[in-house]
Amino acid sequence: MFGMFGGGGYGGGGGGRFEASYRCYPVSFLDKPEAERGDKIFLPPSALDRLAQLHIDYPMLFQVENRRDGRSTHCGVLEFVADEGMVYMPYWMMQNLLLQEGDVVALRSATLPKGTFVKLQPHSTDFLDISNPRAVLETTLRNFSCLTVGDTIPINYNNKKYFIDIVEAKPGAAISVIETDCNVDFAPPLDYVEPVRQPPQQAAPMAADGPAAGAGAGPSGAGGAGGGAAAEEAPPEEPQFFAFAGTGRRLDGKPAGESRPVAIPAAAVGTASRPATGAGPGSGAASAAGSVGSAAGDAGASGSAPKRPGKVFGGNRLQAKLAEKGAPGAGGAGSGAAARPPAPPKKEEPKKEEEEEEDKWKAFTGKGYTLKG
Template identity: 60%
Template sequence: MFGGFPGNFGGHSGTFENQYRCYSVAFIDKPHLEDGDKVILPPSALDRLASLRIDYPMLFEVWNDSAQKSSHCGVLEFIAEEGRIYMPSWVMENLLLGEGDLVRLKSATLAKGTYVKLQPHTSDFLDISNPKAVLEKTLRNFSCLTAGDTFRMNYNNKRYYIDVVESKPSQAICIIETDCEVDFAPPLDYVEPVYKKPEASTPVVSKPAAVAKESEVIEEEEPTFRAFVGGGNRLDGKTVEFQAPPPPRASSTESSSSSASAAPKKTAGKIVFGGPLRKPGEAKAPVAKKEAPKEETSEEPKFVAFKGKGNRLR
């Protein structure tokens, strides 16, 4: 075990502080510890903690002095080899620690958390049917949360990384036996949907009063008469296809009058048909009168009653 800090192990200081070589929990075949923030310390740490006036639950501040990084964690068991500490791999990633690096551990007292704001890294976290229930179950394995840390959550054989954006009432809070309000920020890869603006409608131009009245007068005028124009109904209920009638034709009298008017006018004069030509001064030849045809009379026999032949019965 690496040497501790002088003056930190007395019964009156009430502070535990020591250095250890850190390793991930995979070295002791406890992968379930990856779903929380608890570490495993050697038995000597329990003896020293018991002699000090340490507040429960036991919480610690973890420091990487070389990278000036710090976080907080709880403790689960005291079964590690002397001089070693086993912690979840995501805690080592936050502190920029490698296997076997030195880490400084110090006891801490944290206030009960009242508010925490979390931000998932990817949008697939939103695809979980009930993310609140899954997160509550995961945080049962946690003792504390520190703003600026990134913890890992495993669900359905998939890993989700979540940032601790903000915490109240302090930068680091204890979440054991407390009612803490949880808020979510949009995922880091979330893209706002693009909304298209609706196209501007053409403005309706109002007509002047005079123009409106003229249009009303034109609409009120009766249309010209067209024969055989209208709708009809079929007996079988089918729709009737409307065919426009042909344009009206001019009547024969109209055509004759139009042709007569179009023909050139002739000079007036007398024309005699059927008479022989005669020289001037000759008398007119007598014209034979035609006799009227005689009417042919045909005498029909007169009807005489009871003038006929008969036959006897015997």
């Protein structure tokens, strides 16, 4: 009733093309659940006899069509053990064709080119969590004989089922994947959401300097905005010069005292080293005379001051003794300072340990001998 061939009679050649109609049922009716992992169907034994008479090329591929809904796909054949007038196919294939149990489908022999490229699209991002999805896909496609664009195939891995759409295929809409080298590409999953890219944070614009802001604001803004910005800025610190900031060393090798540098403003150093501007020749002469007079006064004051007796050799010893006793002969050296008021007595500083040691030691204090005997 359902078996027909190209021209329409039983046993007709039909130009070597097999065509037949069968009622479809899922492979679970044959108690062969492993067939769900591929795209192969079960045909009745009579279909094998008719295919042998038509000399159909291997592998045997068929086009399965649901003429009621205008859906079609391609598949291979696994065994010829189905009941007459029935075809058993995987349940996922029936879902793609929108078939129910017992619906009529039309089978037609087909010749498909070997595939060179196929693009797949998973339904969920869980498929990307597989450690090696390409290896899993290669293992699964060994149970398939052909792929058709628009189909959804299942992949069972680790007790979980993943669904993948056939998006693109080359060199045709339906290709054979038996003994062929086919390149596989993946499209983003259907539930994949592109992450929102946040724009890079822009750095805050730097505040304009006072003089530049005042100059760009015009004549009125130069005195207002520029002056206010300059007033807010802190005045720069005046550079200072540190005198005696180095380290000192004594000739006798003893440790030197701690140096205490004196901070002198750099402006004061510059003005002291340069003569005052705007002064005439008279002012220069007066300043020179004043410096000479002060130097002479300092010399007279130092000459009138009594000298401390120390280690003297020769004529200086007499002057030292006269200075100690206040002899009138010593006044000649300080006569130049008689017109001046007497200098205040200087406080005697406590002798340091080094001076005490020098005072204790006297040169040429021993007993002398002559060559005459």
